[in-house]
Amino acid sequence: MGEATPMRVAIAGLGTVGSGVAKVLEQHQKDTSDAASTQPRLVRILERNPNAPQAQPWYAEKPELFSDDLNDLLREDVDVVVETIGGCGFARTLITEALKAGKHVVTANKDLIAQHGPELTALANAQGRHLLFEAAVAGAIPVLRLLKDYFQVQDLLELKGILNGTTNYILSEMESQQLAFATALSQAQELGFAEQDPTNDIKGFDARYKLVILTHLITGQWLAPEDITLEGIDHLDTADFEYANRMDRRIKLVALLQRTDAALRAYVLPLMIPKDDLLAKISGSTNVVTLHGRFSEDISLIGKGAGSLPTASAIVADLNRVQHPKHHRMNAGVSARPLESFDQYCFQHTLRFEVRDRPGIVGHIGQVLAGHGINIYALEQLPHYQDHESQQAIFTITLESAQEGLVQKALAEIQDADFMVAPVVILREPVPEQKGAPV
């Protein structure tokens, strides 16, 4: 498609994001109001309920654009379909049919792309059409553009970031206001920072979907979401934040991708982060991605991940990429690498134990750890975590750097002991030595 003819765009789903896309397109049309404008032009809207709040103003003004029939999107006068319906049901059908009909597709549907990316990108390639989903990743943080244009892909060794605004908001509030998880969550829900069913966010699924998509866009590989080690934040408690604070650390839900000579490493985990680290300074519903390259100092991108207009803006940016396609694929010439087993990763582990207090517990735990060659770095049991009535106590042990697999073996033994009241809560801190290596 040349620059001379404007792209004809259909939007499927005129909810928050879809109406945002319509708004940005309309504004850009107004900005360049001459007849010869090459700005993308909105020609159709698929919406079953044109009287829904977001759709209604558009329906009132331009009813002729509206349709409730998928086939109207597949007609010849549409060049590109923007999917903003969400979910893995009808959206999947719609994208499949659009690609088959020779349309380009732009979407911000991360659940769908993370779970069905392999089949959908294969179809797009077979059809010679663009399937663009940068808007699905980190919302308004245009990290992919940066990756593509700035880094030679072989020079990028590590990407780490806070990819979910809801959990970062909750963690910030738990820390600064000394709130329990449930309290911070309800507060986030009241303020609109968390959904009524917050599972996708607080269990870390959302961040993991984004990591899957980023990994594909960087390496060309699709990892299955369930292969990436994941922990959410709903098991964390005020005691964890108090301990982290005394260790001069903050707790952040971090998504990581590392490339070593032979493998990829990836996880989404709540980590202990030193307070002077940039990641620790990012509070509230803000997202951050830090890139570590072979030849460059770390570069970080910071922005709000959420919101209608930012996501819409990212979709429009993708639309412009359809019009001005890049010469080169980013991941050309990068060989596929297996995902290293999580057992092999090294961390400094902090373990919070909740026990029925009796003499000899710490001694027992220490012995089990030593039996696996694991040393204790710090140990803390504070009087105010002791409940004399229930005979229960909380104490925290930080281990010296150890391999995950070893720690898990030791914990499996410890977990069996009769004094254990609840599963051990683990907080990890990355070990500096473990850095990615060039291709």
Add this chain to the structure above:
Amino acid sequence: MGEATPMRVAIAGLGTVGSGVAKVLEQHQKDTSDAASTQPRLVRILERNPNAPQAQPWYAEKPELFSDDLNDLLREDVDVVVETIGGCGFARTLITEALKAGKHVVTANKDLIAQHGPELTALANAQGRHLLFEAAVAGAIPVLRLLKDYFQVQDLLELKGILNGTTNYILSEMESQQLAFATALSQAQELGFAEQDPTNDIKGFDARYKLVILTHLITGQWLAPEDITLEGIDHLDTADFEYANRMDRRIKLVALLQRTDAALRAYVLPLMIPKDDLLAKISGSTNVVTLHGRFSEDISLIGKGAGSLPTASAIVADLNRVQHPKHHRMNAGVSARPLESFDQYCFQHTLRFEVRDRPGIVGHIGQVLAGHGINIYALEQLPHYQDHESQQAIFTITLESAQEGLVQKALAEIQDADFMVAPVVILREPVPEQKGAPV
């Protein structure tokens, strides 16, 4: 130039940055070691002193690449000249001759581009050649790529940032270690964060050069550096940081560009920044740029601005842009706008007075301010800023939001008073209402 033939690169000046470029190019050649590699290839080095420390290892290995004759860079077997000599003398001649001989030119020479950009870009356009200087701006912060690919230019309303790592390091140390300016500067010099002649950094010239170049790349306009209001940081003292701290502020040297309907606003000034603002959280020699768009939340880019490899890396990224030119100019269709007079800008001004103490001073100052319709927001005179022997005292007044021109008029009157020992030190804080407006 197609992708099939590798670009033939000559480097002029094999100092820190030049040898960094050579190293990155060599590494990329190794990464793709097949004969058909399309990676840029180093074919010539202009260096008068091949036995200088950075050049010597290259001269020992590849003496055939070296020349001390400018004409060897203008020969047919060179496609692009990388200028890393610096300064506005020979570098200017070299770039002019290279463009005239039909070469593309890549440079990180911000002094030269900020001062002679209009003539050099005009020459490049006339010759149909690329003159790329993204590496000149903010070192490893690839803000321009982001601007070009992510924002529709008409949507970018404001760019603000910390563009100089040396001054940010000094400010951070003055604040956190309660150091006098001179002490923090010597420390920065010992650690290699500041040059022996630090004028360019501490007077703000370096940041202003970068702002001139950014402004050109965003708007297509060249502002004359001297038209942009500038204050450095060498007049600041511990009293300023203590006051800022009590006001829950930090002091940062901020470069700003705003676009309003009818004008541009630009300055480089030490500003008071609320501590929870991202800019205030950036400490040490780190740079940051925050972009404020019409349709997107703020996006910030953070990275180290200095160092050989990051700058070299940015130059190599520019080299790749020569090979894969963009379809569209970023600033196409953006109309030129005049620079608004600094007198028109609004700030909340904080004024530090150093006076020979006698009764009635504050009363006098208050009257003069009131005479210009300016209200006082806060006033502080602390006992430990009072020197009884010399009869001198320091006190600080923060004004309510006022126009710069009014404050300057009032200060001109106050400055004449017999009690004034030194010029008033002004620290400004941007007023929230004053935001850019769309094109």
